[in-house]
Amino acid sequence: MKVLVTVKEVAEVDDEFRISGLDIDEGSLEYDLNEWDDYAVEEAVQLSEADETDDVEVVTVTVGPERAEETVRMALAKGADRAVRVWDDALAETQFLDLDAKAELLAAIAEEEEPDLVLSGVQAADDTNGATGVALAERLGVEWAAVVNAMELDADAGVASVRRELEGGVEELTDVELPAVLTIQTGINEPRYASLRGIRQAQRKPLEVYDLDDVGLDESVVDSPVERTDMYEPESEGNATVWEGSPEDTAESLAEFLRDEGVVDA
Numbered sequence: 001m002k003v004l005v006t007v008k009e010v011a012e013v014d015d016e017f018r019i020s021g022l023d024i025d026e027g028s029l030e031y032d033l034n035e036w037d038d039y040a041v042e043e044a045v046q047l048s049e050a051d052e053t054d055d056v057e058v059v060t061v062t063v064g065p066e067r068a069e070e071t072v073r074m075a076l077a078k079g080a081d082r083a084v085r086v087w088d089d090a091l092a093e094t095q096f097l098d099l100d101a102k103a104e105l106l107a108a109i110a111e112e113e114e115p116d117l118v119l120s121g122v123q124a125a126d127d128t129n130g131a132t133g134v135a136l137a138e139r140l141g142v143e144w145a146a147v148v149n150a151m152e153l154d155a156d157a158g159v160a161s162v163r164r165e166l167e168g169g170v171e172e173l174t175d176v177e178l179p180a181v182l183t184i185q186t187g188i189n190e191p192r193y194a195s196l197r198g199i200r201q202a203q204r205k206p207l208e209v210y211d212l213d214d215v216g217l218d219e220s221v222v223d224s225p226v227e228r229t230d231m232y233e234p235e236s237e238g239n240a241t242v243w244e245g246s247p248e249d250t251a252e253s254l255a256e257f258l259r260d261e262g263v264v265d266a
Contacts, residue, residue, distance in 0.1 A: 001057070001155050002113060002114070002115040003044040003118075004061060005044045005075070005119045006040070006061055006062070006133070007034065007037040007040070007062045007071065008033075008064070008124050009032070009068040009071040012032060012125075013028060013029060014028045016028075019231050019233065022231045033074050038121075039184050039188055041058075041079075041080060041119075042191040044058045047117075049079070057081050058079065058081050060075045061083070061113075063086045063087070064085060066087070074202070077195070078191070084208050086211075087209065087211065089211075091222060095227070099132060099135055100135070101221050101224065104217065107136055107140055115179065117182070118182070119181075120132060120136065120183050120184065121184055130146075133146065133181050133183035140181065142180050143181075147183060148163065148185060149163055149187055161173070161175050161176075162175075162176060165185060
């Protein structure tokens with residue numbers, strides 16, 4: 001059995017940051033494995049560990065520059081068997097990859113790998129679209145379930161029994177036939193820390209790098225009707241008032257302020 005996990009390197013922005021052109025300056029960014037993808041990796045590794053036949057292969061795939069290999073290696077250190085990274089000059093030159101482009105690239109890898117199960121984080125911390133996994137399932141023509149917070153896999157029957165979150169606190173129990181794409185919600189498990197031994201082993205695990213030609217796509221995959229025209233930091237629309245002193249003094253000042261603003265009766 002093969003489990004393919006899509007992972008993404010996401011940027012965290014410093015509290016104080018600079019804007020350079022149409023992007024945030026690289027010096028203001030720190031990169032890490034996307035939180036939701038971390039849970040997807042852990043779920044895949046647990047499936048592998050629970051298989052008594054030792055016949056589950058966990059493969060991670062990411063779309064990103066060479067810098068992203070550090071993030072991918074972290075997934076390998078946590079128990080994934082091998083990794084694939086897709087990048088190309090055409091990808092590097094585009095302003096940003098929209099949903100369609102990401103889904104096309106991931107689908108090309110999935111068609112090559114032919115996994116029984118694809119796990120993806122519900123969303124990415126940087127763009128929070130929450131749609132890549134579902135778009136990937138549509139391109140592959142397979143069943144899917146989104147926002148999965150519990151699952152049991154019956155590989156022999158080819159069925160994943162999942163519990164998924166719906167709006168308003170409602171949860172749904174459903175069966176999904178394999179092959180399938182599941183988007184994984186935080187809280188489904190407790191992601192492990194990468195051990196020193198795992199980090200050393202990750203350096204020896206295979207990490208293949210493909211360009212667009214390798215995955216059977218051309219530069220048209222990055223074409224998008226969306227264009228970024230400006231980047232700016234929005235101005236604050238409100239002011240905060242801070243009172244200092246004892247609880248009695250600050251309570252009296254707050255009460256006076258609320259009366260002046262008409263929030264409470266005088």
